[in-house]
Every structure is written in structure tokens, then in C-alpha cells.
Amino acid sequence: MQRRHPASRTGRPRSAAADTAILAATRQALVDLGWSKLTLSDVAVRAGVAKTTLYRRWAGKNELVVDAVAELFDELTLPDRGSLAADIEGVVLQFAAILARPEARSGLMAVVAEATRDEALRERIRASIVDRQKRLVIAGRTRAQERGELPPETDAERSARAVDLIFDMVAGSVVHRTLVSNQPADEEWVHGLTRVLLSGLAASAR
Amino acid sequence: MQRRHPASRTGRPRSAAADTAILAATRQALVDLGWSKLTLSDVAVRAGVAKTTLYRRWAGKNELVVDAVAELFDELTLPDRGSLAADIEGVVLQFAAILARPEARSGLMAVVAEATRDEALRERIRASIVDRQKRLVIAGRTRAQERGELPPETDAERSARAVDLIFDMVAGSVVHRTLVSNQPADEEWVHGLTRVLLSGLAASAR
DNA sequence: GTGCTTTCGCTACGAGTCGTAGCGTAATGG
DNA sequence: CCATTACGCTACGACTCGTAGCGAAAGCAC
Numbered sequence: 001m002q003r004r005h006p007a008s009r010t011g012r013p014r015s016a017a018a019d020t021a022i023l024a025a026t027r028q029a030l031v032d033l034g035w036s037k038l039t040l041s042d043v044a045v046r047a048g049v050a051k052t053t054l055y056r057r058w059a060g061k062n063e064l065v066v067d068a069v070a071e072l073f074d075e076l077t078l079p080d081r082g083s084l085a086a087d088i089e090g091v092v093l094q095f096a097a098i099l100a101r102p103e104a105r106s107g108l109m110a111v112v113a114e115a116t117r118d119e120a121l122r123e124r125i126r127a128s129i130v131d132r133q134k135r136l137v138i139a140g141r142t143r144a145q146e147r148g149e150l151p152p153e154t155d156a157e158r159s160a161r162a163v164d165l166i167f168d169m170v171a172g173s174v175v176h177r178t179l180v181s182n183q184p185a186d187e188e189w190v191h192g193l194t195r196v197l198l199s200g201l202a203a204s205a206r
Numbered sequence: 207m208q209r210r211h212p213a214s215r216t217g218r219p220r221s222a223a224a225d226t227a228i229l230a231a232t233r234q235a236l237v238d239l240g241w242s243k244l245t246l247s248d249v250a251v252r253a254g255v256a257k258t259t260l261y262r263r264w265a266g267k268n269e270l271v272v273d274a275v276a277e278l279f280d281e282l283t284l285p286d287r288g289s290l291a292a293d294i295e296g297v298v299l300q301f302a303a304i305l306a307r308p309e310a311r312s313g314l315m316a317v318v319a320e321a322t323r324d325e326a327l328r329e330r331i332r333a334s335i336v337d338r339q340k341r342l343v344i345a346g347r348t349r350a351q352e353r354g355e356l357p358p359e360t361d362a363e364r365s366a367r368a369v370d371l372i373f374d375m376v377a378g379s380v381v382h383r384t385l386v387s388n389q390p391a392d393e394e395w396v397h398g399l400t401r402v403l404l405s406g407l408a409a410s411a412r
Numbered sequence: 413g414t415g416c417t418t419t420c421g422c423t424a425c426g427a428g429t430c431g432t433a434g435c436g437t438a439a440t441g442g
Numbered sequence: 443c444c445a446t447t448a449c450g451c452t453a454c455g456a457c458t459c460g461t462a463g464c465g466a467a468a469g470c471a472c
Contacts (some may be wrong), residue, residue: 034319034320034322034323034324035244035319035320036255036267036320050316056354061242102322105319105322106319106322106323107319108319109315109316109318109319109322110315110319110320111309111317112319112386113240113241113312113313113315113316113319113384114240114242114312115313115385115388116240116308116311116312116314116385117240117308117316118240119410122388124385125386126388130386130387141300147285157369161398164387165395165399165402168379168382168387169375169378169379169382169399171378171382171386172375172378172379172380172381172382172383173374173379174359174378175378175381176374176375176377176381176382177374177378179318179322180318180331180336180374180378181322181332181336181370181373182321182328182332183370189371192213192367192371192410193371193375195406196403196406196407196410197402197404197406199406199409199410200401200402200403200404200405200406200407200409201402201406203405203406203408204398204405205400
């Protein structure tokens with residue numbers, strides 16, 4: 001994740017257990033304290049490691065929280081529910097469930113906010129979270145094309161733009177609903193979202 | 207905004223010029239320092255007031271930044287471009303222009319992040335920013351109904367849900383595009399968004 | 413004008429956090 | 443057994459926080 005010596009063969013190896021303990025402790029600290037009151041000293045105590053160990057592995061609070069939050073989104077999968085609409089609803093509901101957890105809510109937004117002034121952090125977020133989950137959109141489109149629900153893609157660039165738009169619309173709507181409007185992304189709401197999105201995409205494709 | 211004595215007629219009045227200077231200094235500090243490195247001492251120096259004056263008027267960093275950012279969104283207007291699609295594109299482009307400014311980017315997201323652990327702050331954001339701009343969606347719908355582009359609303363509750371959904375989709379998509387995906391919400395992208403949104407809403411209304 | 417009230421600028425303070433340096437110890441590989 | 447790297451621990455100066463206390467300034471009522 002942030003290996004400084006990719007091929008350091010000698011010396012005492014870094015404890016892998018410490019990594020997982022630190023990331024878990026970071027998430028728990030986000031729940032208990034929130035972003036602004038989270039201190040690396042506190043995380044170190046929770047994880048049962050020395051504070052200096054944290055600074056040896058991560059450059060600072062931003063990088064640590066990105067890694068801690070990124071793990072949360074790895075549990076997303078694309079269920080096969082038989083139709084494109086049902087598949088999308090399934091993914092969106094999973095996404096909403098993750099965003100309902102406090103460690104994701106405060107952590108994700110805070111890191112995005114910091115990233116506005118930190119190009120390296122932006123890149124880290126894009127690589128660790130955004131691009132990693134865009135796979136779901138691509139897989140969903142491919143499956144829908146196999147089913148005949150969507151026409152096969154002709155123009156690669158045009159297709160990439162569509163994937164980006166869908167991703168921003170889905171993720172953005174859910175995030176805004178849960179974090180800004182502060183209302184639950186429940187089944188009814190998700191159903192309305194997917195209906196508008198799908199009929200809009202179908203109509204717009206013509 | 208945060209009047210403690212709504213009818214205090216006696217004594218020295220608070221300087222209104224200080225308010226505007228402080229909020230402007232806060233936005234500039236967001237540009238120069240970002241959220242996490244912004245200190246109230248620094249804002250006080252920039253605004254040319256004493257640090258204690260800041261603490262007399264705002265409870266803390268969160269509340270101050272909410273007020274400073276909320277002012278940014280007051281410049282949004284609903285242009286009359288002749289059609290619903292064109293009107294929406296106009297508003298979205300304005301919204302994107304605001305989000306392109308660094309003081310809005312880092313400030314807004316950071317405050318949202320903090321709000322996940324602070325009910326009072328959530329309420330303040332909802333009142334100062336979200337509800338205040340939802341007027342644009344309502345006005346746009348009313349105008350479209352007068353034009354005959356949308357059917358007149360029959361069910362009030364159903365209509366409110368539609369407004370909420372539209373607002374989350376528009377604001378969320380633009381925010382996600384600019385802040386998370388980190389790509390410009392330019393005319394081409396906004397055009398694609400409104401096309402999907404409008405045809406989706408039209409199809410979904412039936 | 414004379415008071416009364418509230419805000420203002422300034423200074424100082426204890427408490428808490430930051431990130432780093434130094435040192436002895438632990439765990440690997442050659 | 444030896445070189446090398448990671449680890450836990452302690453201590454440190456620098457910085458920020460939010461508050462308290464003070465005299466001066468700016469209004470209103472009379």
C-alpha cells in the first residue's frame with residue numbers, strides 16, 4: 001500500500017497484523033471522535049502500537065484515513081438479479097448501506113475536502129476508491145449488453161463518457177441524499193433513482 | 207445569523223463591517239490554507255479583528271465556515287432561457303462554477319464531514335444551504351408547468367419527493383464530478399446530465 | 413453633556429496536539 | 443553471529459486552542 005522499500009529483503013519485516021489493527025482502530029476512532037478530533041496518538045493507543053510506528057508507515061492523517069476508508073468499499077459486489085434495473089438497485093443499496101456507517105460518512109467527506117488542496121491525495125483517492133469501484137458500472141453494462149438490454153457499444157470514447165456520467169450520477173446522488181440532505185437512501189428512494197436513471201439512459205441513447 | 211440578543215437595544219452595537227470582513231477572510235483562508243490548517247487566530251488577523259471577537263460571535267470553526275460558504279450559494283439564480291432543459295443547464299452551470307472555486311470546494315465538504323457527528327451543525331447546513339437553494343428546483347418546476355412542459359402536480363407529497371430526488375441528483379452529480387472524480391463539469395458534461403435527467407423524469411412520470 | 417450597557421482590542425494563560433529524535437530491544441536473512 | 447530493519451518508549455520544542463481579565467470605545471436614555 002505504501003511500501004517504501006519494495007524489495008527490502010533483509011531486516012525485521014513490518015508486522016502485517018499491525019497494519020490491519022491500525023486501520024481498524026482508525027475506523028473506530030472516526031466513529032467515536034469524528035475527523036477533526038481524531039489524533040494519531042489516539043489511534044496508536046487503540047491499535048496497541050507506538051505512535052512512531054504510525055509515522056513510519058503513513059505520511060499523516062489524510063493518507064491513513066484514505067486507506068482505512070478505502071477498505072470499506074471493497075465489499076461491494078455486483079449481484080445478478082436478472083435485470084439491469086434490479087442489478088443497479090442492488091449495488092446502490094449496498095453503497096447506501098456503507099455510507100450509513102459513521103466511519104464512512106465522516107472519513108470519506110473529510111478526505112475529499114482535504115484533497116481539494118492536495119494533488120497527491122486526490123490521486124490516491126482516485127486510485128484507491130473511485131477507479132476501484134468503477135468496475136461495477138463497467139461490469140453491469142457488459143452484463144446488460146449480453147442480456148440485450150443495452151445496445152453493444154460502438155464508440156469506445158463515447159462509452160467511457162457514459163460510464164463516467166453514470167458513476168457520478170449514482171454515487172453523487174446517494175452521497176448527497178445521505179450526507180447533505182441527511183435522509184435515508186431506502187428502497188423506495190433507490191427505486192425512484194434507478195427508474196429515472198435507466199429510462200433517461202435508454203431515451204438518451206437514441 | 208446568530209443573534210444572541212434579538213432585541214438588545216442598549217449598548218454598543220456589533221460592527222456589521224466586522225461580520226462581512228470575517229466571512230470574507232474565512233473564505234480567503236480556506237483558499238490559502240484549506241480546512242484543516244485554517245485557524246481562527248489566522249482568520250482574525252486577516253479580518254483585522256481580535257480573536258476574541260470571533261469567539262463572541264461564532265461557537266467555533268464549523269459554524270463560522272458554514273456561514274462563510276452559505277453566502278457563496280446565494281448568487282444562484284434561475285435564468286429564463288425558454289425551455290426547461292435550457293433553464294436546468296443554466297443553473298447547473300452556475301452551480302458548477304461556484305464549486306470550481308477553492309473556497310467552496312474545501313469548505314463545503316469539510317463542513318459536511320463534520321456534520322456527520324453534529325446534529326446541530328446538520329440542521330444549520332440544511333437551513334442555510336440546502337433548503338435555501340431548493341427554491342430553484344421548485345421555481346423551475348412551476349415555470350415548466352406553466353409552459354406545459356410538465357403536467358400540473360396532483361399529489362403534493364408525491365411532488366415533494368420528486369423535488370427532493372431531483373435536487374439530490376443534480377447537486378450530488380455535480381459535486382461528485384468536480385470533487386471526487388475531479389473532472390470539470392463543463393458544458394458538454396452538463397448537457398449529458400440534463401438530457402438523461404429530463405428524459406428520465408418524463409418517462410418516469412408516466 | 414452624564415450615566416449605563418455592550419462590544420472591542422489586547423495580553424496572558426494552562427491544556428492539549430503535533431511531528432521528530434534518540435535509544436535500547438526484537439525479529440528477520442546471510 | 444552479524445548486519446539490517448522494525449518496534450516500543452520517552453522526551454522535546456513548537457504550535458494551537460478556547461477562555462479570562464482589563465481598559466477603552468461606541469452606542470442609547472435622560
